[in-house]
Amino acid sequence: MDYIIEVLPFLLDGFKTTLWVFGVTAIFSIPLGLIVCLLRLSKIKVISLLMQVYILVMRGTPLLLQITFIFFGLPILGIVLNRELATAIAFILNYAAYFAEIFRGGINSIDKGQFEAAKVLKLSKSTTYFGIIFPQVFKTVFPSLGNELITLVKDTSLVYILGLGDILRAARTLSNKDASLIPLFIAGSMYLVFIGILTLILRRVESKFEYYR
Numbered sequence: 001m002d003y004i005i006e007v008l009p010f011l012l013d014g015f016k017t018t019l020w021v022f023g024v025t026a027i028f029s030i031p032l033g034l035i036v037c038l039l040r041l042s043k044i045k046v047i048s049l050l051m052q053v054y055i056l057v058m059r060g061t062p063l064l065l066q067i068t069f070i071f072f073g074l075p076i077l078g079i080v081l082n083r084e085l086a087t088a089i090a091f092i093l094n095y096a097a098y099f100a101e102i103f104r105g106g107i108n109s110i111d112k113g114q115f116e117a118a119k120v121l122k123l124s125k126s127t128t129y130f131g132i133i134f135p136q137v138f139k140t141v142f143p144s145l146g147n148e149l150i151t152l153v154k155d156t157s158l159v160y161i162l163g164l165g166d167i168l169r170a171a172r173t174l175s176n177k178d179a180s181l182i183p184l185f186i187a188g189s190m191y192l193v194f195i196g197i198l199t200l201i202l203r204r205v206e207s208k209f210e211y212y213r
Helices: 002-040 045-060 063-077 083-108 112-120 125-162 167-178 182-207
Strands: none
Touching (some): 002 083, 002 167, 045 083, 063 083, 112 125, 167 182
16 A cells, blocks of 8 residues: 555656546547538538548558657658647547548438428528537437547557656556556556546436437
């Protein structure tokens, strides 16, 4: 117990990195994913094609490679980013592509008759999407969004490639220094607790969409 109390501050300090990477990615990638989805569905072929290429690249290459390219590759083009900003951009762009495809599937699942009815009623596009379509889409895709957010929690450990001190890196460092597996077990428990809390929150939010069943 004394050892756990001794190492806990180091692990909590590393957990701050895990939290901010998760928070920043979730806050920015979901809206960006929705924008990419709408552009992907655009009737302007050039825009739609560009979004398809973007989604293909982001989903077809490892996130670790994307992080490495943004931090180490962009300086070749004269674009220098610090570790935190490079990490945030890589995570946001990567997850936005996944969220875009999730939203696209949700929009495509909506009966076309609802779009036609909105036109007959002369509703604006913003009213049609935000008042009718999007609430139903979010109800349909929310479980998939939740799964991606849970995956995001575990993917935050990839920040080690840029030397950022997340909880897993802190646990490995302590484990190697003290020749003990206890820090790794504590780190695993913290991940489990965080994902458990996140799951409960997601369930509460999902229940708010029961009206659209």
